[in-house]
Every structure is written in C-alpha cells, then in structure tokens.
Amino acid sequence: MAPKTLSTTQLRLIAQRFKALAEPSRLEILSVLKGGERTVTEILDRTGLGQANVSKHLQLLHAAGFVTRRKVGVSTWYRLADADVFRLCDLMCGRVEKEAATTGKLFTR
Amino acid sequence: MAPKTLSTTQLRLIAQRFKALAEPSRLEILSVLKGGERTVTEILDRTGLGQANVSKHLQLLHAAGFVTRRKVGVSTWYRLADADVFRLCDLMCGRVEKEAATTGKLFTR
DNA sequence: TTGCTATATGACTATATAGTTATATTATGC
DNA sequence: GCATAATATAACTATATAGTCATATAGCAA
Numbered sequence: 001m002a003p004k005t006l007s008t009t010q011l012r013l014i015a016q017r018f019k020a021l022a023e024p025s026r027l028e029i030l031s032v033l034k035g036g037e038r039t040v041t042e043i044l045d046r047t048g049l050g051q052a053n054v055s056k057h058l059q060l061l062h063a064a065g066f067v068t069r070r071k072v073g074v075s076t077w078y079r080l081a082d083a084d085v086f087r088l089c090d091l092m093c094g095r096v097e098k099e100a101a102t103t104g105k106l107f108t109r
Numbered sequence: 110m111a112p113k114t115l116s117t118t119q120l121r122l123i124a125q126r127f128k129a130l131a132e133p134s135r136l137e138i139l140s141v142l143k144g145g146e147r148t149v150t151e152i153l154d155r156t157g158l159g160q161a162n163v164s165k166h167l168q169l170l171h172a173a174g175f176v177t178r179r180k181v182g183v184s185t186w187y188r189l190a191d192a193d194v195f196r197l198c199d200l201m202c203g204r205v206e207k208e209a210a211t212t213g214k215l216f217t218r
Numbered sequence: 219t220t221g222c223t224a225t226a227t228g229a230c231t232a233t234a235t236a237g238t239t240a241t242a243t244t245a246t247g248c
Numbered sequence: 249g250c251a252t253a254a255t256a257t258a259a260c261t262a263t264a265t266a267g268t269c270a271t272a273t274a275g276c277a278a
Contacts (some may be wrong), residue, residue, distance in 0.1 A: 011140075013243085019131035039224080076224080091196055099174055154274085
C-alpha cells in the first residue's frame with residue numbers, strides 16, 4: 001500500500017512527471033499521439049512546431065515515461081506509453097471546464 | 110462531451126494547472142493539507158519552508174483552483190478544494206512506483 | 219563514394235520562477 | 249494611540265528551460 005508520507009525523492013520524481021505535462025507544446029504533441037503512433041515528421045506537420053524543439057520535447061516525454069518509441073530505418077515512431085495521459089489530462093480538462101463554467105465562458109479560441 | 114482537439118487557450122490553461130503540481134514544495138504543502146484544513150503557520154511548521162515562499166506557493170495553488178481559503182481573524186485557513194489532487198497524485202505516484210519496480214528499486218530516501 | 223532525408227544534440231538567448239530578504243498589510247490586545 | 253502576530257507582497261538573485269540555429273549522426277539511394 002501507499003505510504004502515508006512521501007519522501008523528498010518521491011516528491012521530486014512525481015513533480016518531475018507533472019512538469020512533463022506542464023507545457024502546452026508537449027500537451028499538443030501528446031494530443032497528436034492520441035490519434036496513434038506517429039513519426040517525428042508527422043508530429044512536426046501536425047503541430048507546426050520546430051524540429052529541434054519537437055525532438056527535445058519527445059526526449060523529455062520519453063524520459064518521463066509517457067511515450068515509447070521504435071526506430072524503423074531512418075524514422076522514429078512515437079506512441080503513448082499507456083492510457084494514464086488520458087486520465088490525467090481528462091481530469092485537468094474537467095477542472096478547467098468546470099472553472100470556465102463558473103468564471104464565465106471560455107474566451108473564443 | 111469533450112471536443113476532439115483542444116484550443117491553444119485550453120492547452121495553456123491545462124498546462125498551467127499541471128505546472129502548479131510540478132514542484133516538490135507545492136506537493137508537500139498539498140500533502141500537509143491532505144490532513145485537513147491548516148493555517149499558513151501550521152504549514153510552515155510542518156514543511157520547514159520559508160514564510161514568503163509558502164505564501165507564494167499558496168497563492169499559486171489558490172489561483173490554480175487546488176485550494177480554497179478563509180480568513181479568521183489574523184489567520185488564513187487553507188484546505189484542498191476537492192479530491193482531484195488525490196486522484197492526480199495517486200496516478201502519478203503509481204507511475205513512479207511502477208517505474209521504480211522495473212528500473213530497480215527506489216533509492217533509500 | 220556523394221547526396222539526401224530523418225532525427226538528435228550542442229550552443230545560445232530569452233523568459234519564467236523558486237527561494238530569500240525586507241517591507242507592507244491587517245487584525246488583535248493593551 | 250502603540251506593540252505584536254499572521255500573512256502577503258515587492259525586489260532581487262539564481263537556476264531551469266522553451267525555443268532557435270547550426271551541426272552532428274545515421275540510414276538509404278544513386
């Protein structure tokens with residue numbers, strides 16, 4: 001079972017994973033990967049982000065365990081590691097929507 | 110129902126909330142609040158963090174909607190806004206534990 | 219070999235923010 | 249009024265990192 005209090009190390013590890021989800025660009029990349037396994041080039045095309053930038057985001061997401069990858073020839077295919085990303089983002093998205101409902105409406109775009 | 114794709118604004122709002130959970134000190138504060146409503150001074154005593162630092166973290170957590178507060182006399186009592194923090198942290202904690210199980214064991218402390 | 223494509227990485231800049239110190243605010247008691 | 253306590257905030261420093269540009273690496277084709 002889970003311990004009552006978390007060690008400093010555990011707090012750092014958990015915070016590090018939240019940080020991986022704490023950037024709009026990375027959330028956008030994950031959103032693309034929600035559609036299925038993709039190459040880096042496909043992610044570039046669908047997000048419009050810079051190549052080096054996407055590559056670094058993918059390294060970070062991989063280090064955080066949110067995506068897996070496999071190399072095929074000259075390409076690298078990335079995919080979501082599991083369904084936790086959905087659960088986490090859906091929870092957060094629900095909060096934002098709920099707040100928008102009380103605060104007023106979400107600005108258009 | 111949830112939209113298929115998220116707008117830039119929504120991505121920013123969701124990322125901002127993840128960022129609120131992306132710091133060990135804030136996770137520690139939330140962990141303290143898991144034990145119930147607390148004043149700032151109580152949080153200071155239990156975390157050992159600096160006063161100004163805790164105050165700023167609490168402002169941020171409040172702005173992100175994770176905690177509510179009420180003033181009583183000269184004190185401010187903070188408490189968790191809802192149970193989402195548990196769900197989010199438990200999900201992340203589960204990931205860290207699972208990874209620790211495969212990677213090797215978690216370093217002691 | 220040369221050239222081309224896909225991806226990764228190093229160097230750099232600009233920005234955000236955690237933490238600290240000092241100060242301001244606000245409520246209470248005398 | 250004044251003093252004290254609890255909390256918030258402003259100014260500052262140090263560090264982390266998102267983004268960009270240039271370059272490196274690696275596979276494939278001719």
